[in-house]
Amino acid sequence: MTAKSSAATIAVLLRQSSAKCELRSILQARTRPTTAVVRAATSASTLTTPRNLNHLRSLHTTPVWLKKKSREDKEQARASRHAPDAGSSSSGSSKSNHAYSSTSASQRPTPTAEDVLDFADVESRLAKLSSNANESLKKIKSGGRFNPDLIGAVKVQPDRKDAVSYPIRELASVIPKGGRTISILVHEAVNIKPIMSAVQSHRDFNQQPQRSPDNELELILKVEAESREDVAKRIKAICHDWRERIRDVRQRRDKLHAAWKKDGSLLPDAKRKADTELDKVIKAEVAKVDAAEKETTKATESR
Known part of the structure; x- marks a missing residue:
């Protein structure tokens, strides 16, 4: 392309840009375009036809969007997309350190040979x-098997097809009624039979609670005294x-x-x-x- 043709092309592009700006202002102001604007727009439309685009593409040796990336370029681009900026990196690091410290704090201490006397x-x-054993002994001291807390902790599996189990205290209210009689007020009728089965199969009771004649949601359990x-x-x-x-x-x-x-x-x-x-x-x-x-x-x- 000669210097003269290049200058002509640049001039056409400038006229195109000016024409677009003036057309935009005309549309906003709703006025008739001048002859110069129409001529410039016609030149711009002629310039943007596929035939003339091929002519103008000679300004660039190779289109950027057609240039193939090497493997290194792809890896760098992928790394730049996933790599956080400096601020987010520091905050992310602090979050991870906090998570690690909280996790390690909840875990049991790790012994080392350097500090062998640290037990x-x-x-x-x-x-x-000690905590588990003292809890069991506490229940025995507070009444042994006749202990509403012990009965309330018995696990119940409401659905045989589902392995999830719940303590009785979440499915019913366990209330002592005097003597060695305990009342189990079930919240939902569907849980009555599972609760009866759980109490009967428990090693500390081995008996089935009886239905109350006055309340269909109440089970009566009479705990036998232990020797x-x-x-x-x-x-x-x-x-x-x-x-x-x-x-x-x-x-x-x-x-x-x-x-x-x-x-x-x-x-x-x-x-x-x-x-x-x-x-x-x-x-x-x-x-x-x-x-x-x-x-x-x-x-x-x-x-």
Whole structure:
């Protein structure tokens, strides 16, 4: 393309742009276009025909939209789309760190050979065992099987086709009626039979509640009194299981000490010191079990 033809083309483009602006103002003002505007618009329409577009395309060597991208360009573009900006990156990092800290805080402490005398992991496991066992002993002290809370905690499966189960207290109101009689006021009639089956199959009751003649949604459960021997056996069984689980916690930590010594992370003297201190922790916990068993037995014998 010569300099003269290029200049002519540029002039036509300028006239086209000017004509478009003037046409827009004419449409807004609703006035008749001048002869110059009509001529410029005609020239612009002639310029934009497919034949003349091919002529003008010589201004560019290769259209940008037809240029093929290499694999590196595609990967860079993909990375730029998914990469967050600096602000969002810092905020995202802080969020992830917060999530990690909250998650790690809820998890049990991790023991290390560098701080072998730190028994936070052992104490965490022992605290959970103590909480569960003391809860069971508390129920025995508050009445054994004749305990509305114990009955309310019995699991019920309303739908046999669905494995989801609910405690009785979510499906009914459990109310003591005096003596050893407990009233179970069911919220919906459809749950009456599942509740009756759950109570009958429970190891602590082994009897079916009876329907009340006055209220079709009420079930009456008469809890039989336990002998002192039976109560003592239940207390002993709970405390025995508690001690066994404490031994399991001890063995778990003993294996860690042995592994650390084997791989060279823990020296023999340090291992002996750690074993001695761990033994003190375990003996103190077993003493708590003995005291809880004695206290619960004494409380039930005085009833």
